[in-house]
Amino acid sequence: MVTMSELHKYGRTKLIMPGTAACPGCPLQIGLRQLIMALEGKLTLVIPAGCSSVIPGAAPYTSFTVPVMHVPFASSPSVASGLVRALRARGVDGHVVVWAGDGATADIGFAALSGAAYRNEDIIYILADNEAYMNTGIQASGTTPKKAWTTTSPRGKAEDKKDVALIMLMHKVPYVATASIAYPIDFIDKVRRAASIRGFKFIHLHAPCPPGWKFPDDYTVKVARLAVETGMWILWEYYQGKLTISPPSAPYRDKQRRKPIEEYIRIQGRFAQLSKDDVREIEAMVDQEWGVLMRLANIFNIS
Amino acid sequence: MIKVSSIYVKYLLSRPAMGAGGKTGTWRVRKPIVNLDKCIKCGLCWLYCPENAIDWLEDKTVTIDYDYCKGCGICVDVCPVKAISMIDERVV
Numbered sequence: 395m396v397t398m399s400e401l402h403k404y405g406r407t408k409l410i411m412p413g414t415a416a417c418p419g420c421p422l423q424i425g426l427r428q429l430i431m432a433l434e435g436k437l438t439l440v441i442p443a444g445c446s447s448v449i450p451g452a453a454p455y456t457s458f459t460v461p462v463m464h465v466p467f468a469s470s471p472s473v474a475s476g477l478v479r480a481l482r483a484r485g486v487d488g489h490v491v492v493w494a495g496d497g498a499t500a501d502i503g504f505a506a507l508s509g510a511a512y513r514n515e516d517i518i519y520i521l522a523d524n525e526a527y528m529n530t531g532i533q534a535s536g537t538t539p540k541k542a543w544t545t546t547s548p549r550g551k552a553e554d555k556k557d558v559a560l561i562m563l564m565h566k567v568p569y570v571a572t573a574s575i576a577y578p579i580d581f582i583d584k585v586r587r588a589a590s591i592r593g594f595k596f597i598h599l600h601a602p603c604p605p606g607w608k609f610p611d612d613y614t615v616k617v618a619r620l621a622v623e624t625g626m627w628i629l630w631e632y633y634q635g636k637l638t639i640s641p642p643s644a645p646y647r648d649k650q651r652r653k654p655i656e657e658y659i660r661i662q663g664r665f666a667q668l669s670k671d672d673v674r675e676i677e678a679m680v681d682q683e684w685g686v687l688m689r690l691a692n693i694f695n696i697s
Numbered sequence: 698m699i700k701v702s703s704i705y706v707k708y709l710l711s712r713p714a715m716g717a718g719g720k721t722g723t724w725r726v727r728k729p730i731v732n733l734d735k736c737i738k739c740g741l742c743w744l745y746c747p748e749n750a751i752d753w754l755e756d757k758t759v760t761i762d763y764d765y766c767k768g769c770g771i772c773v774d775v776c777p778v779k780a781i782s783m784i785d786e787r788v789v
């Protein structure tokens with residue numbers, strides 16, 4: 395497990411160059427800094443259209459400190475596949491990491507993603523999930539939660555959130571995990587375990603976005619933490635054939651220990667219109683999600 | 698003969714620099730101030746600052762680069778001992 399004393403060596407390193415184009419409180423920059431620390435800067439990023447294309451600022455400068463290929467929306471898994479094959483053919487060992495939004499992953503680039511996973515390409519794919527198409531102004535995506543306000547779901551989204559990590563698990567790839575920007579130690583450990591494996595690795599990173607979810611800039615980490623503490627976002631890992639609930643989420647297997655989900659819902663303007671019944675419905679969905687994951691954990695542990 | 702690849706490297710490749718998105722300290726309407734008497738040197742504000750505007754120094758104290766700090770307030774929120782406070786910077 396990585397520790398704060400180990401990370402202290404990056405205390406004066408600019409993992410991201412300050413002065414980016416991101417909104418104050420941006421979760422993507424918190425996650426990117428953790429990712430770069432995890433791989434000690436030895437990675438090439440492939441980034442499809444989204445906030446992360448804009449965050450680095452204007453040419454001929456960039457806020458990113460590692461090589462980045464900015465690529466068309468649906469193409470990142472394909473570009474990364476080609477890139478890693480070219481690197482391996484030249485005997486280069488570095489990591490190729492796709493850093494993509496939820497729109498790019500769950501909707502628009504999904505066919506290419508499924509193909510790369512099915513071919514077991516040697517890449518790490520990180521879905522940085524801010525739960526909507528943020529860069530174009532908060533349109534609902536396949537991972538926007540049910541009942542959340544977006545500009546395309548003004549009365550609350552009717553459809554449920556796609557469980558992208560479970561979909562990727564069913565591609566029979568060697569590594570799948572969920573993570574959160576509020577739990578850096580857990581995320582860094584997961585990136586490092588993923589990096590130790592050859593083949594396709596998928597990490598679904600929860601990334602609360604202040605303007606998109608309508609909460610104050612100060613609360614990006616707090617909201618991400620509440621998602622885990624209320625049981626609404628479950629941290630788990632599939633590694634070496636076993637599926638386990640990760641340490642930060644482990645206490646919440648017991649429903650009694652979860653915080654009331656209102657604490658997560660009421661802090662966000664995108665859920666302002668929810669009635670008590672809506673909240674109960676969401677709570678039932680959360681219980682069901684836990685039921686599915688705990689059963690899967692049992693199934694994968696027997697094998 | 699000019700090689701296409703050298704044109705690419707010279708003109709089309711962006712290079713890392715501070716302030717590629719602007720002098721973002723000017724966006725700020727409130728300013729975080731660290732009280733080093735209270736600070737327990739845990740590094741959490743450094744770890745979570747989205748902007749990488751905080752340095753966690755050799756002696757494990759922290760310092761904020763106000764040229765780029767956007768004033769989001771995350772450092773204030775994550776500090777376990779409330780060693781960082783916000784002051785209003787708006788000019789009316």
Ligand SMILES: Cc1ncc(C[n+]2csc(CCOP(=O)(O)OP(=O)(O)O)c2C)c(N)n1
Pocket residue numbers: 443444445446466467468494495496497498499524526527528529530535
């Ligand atoms: C093929 C194509 N369609 C639409 C766009 C416009 N577009 C650019 S970014 C973006 C939203 C990206 O959303 P997401 O993948 O969730 O990433 P986020 O911005 O939220 O990080 C859209 C629709 C595009 N660049 N290319």
Ligand code: SF4
Pocket residue numbers: 415416417418419420421422445449524528529603604605606
């Ligand atoms: S919209 Fe959200 S994810 Fe995009 S730059 Fe702003 S804070 Fe970051």
Ligand code: SF4
Pocket residue numbers: 419729745746747748749750751761765766767768769770771772773
């Ligand atoms: S206010 Fe935000 S940008 Fe400024 S130092 Fe604190 S966390 Fe970093």
Ligand code: SF4
Pocket residue numbers: 731735736737738739740741742743758759775776777778779780781
């Ligand atoms: S979070 Fe607070 S206690 Fe920890 S290093 Fe920062 S200012 Fe000091």
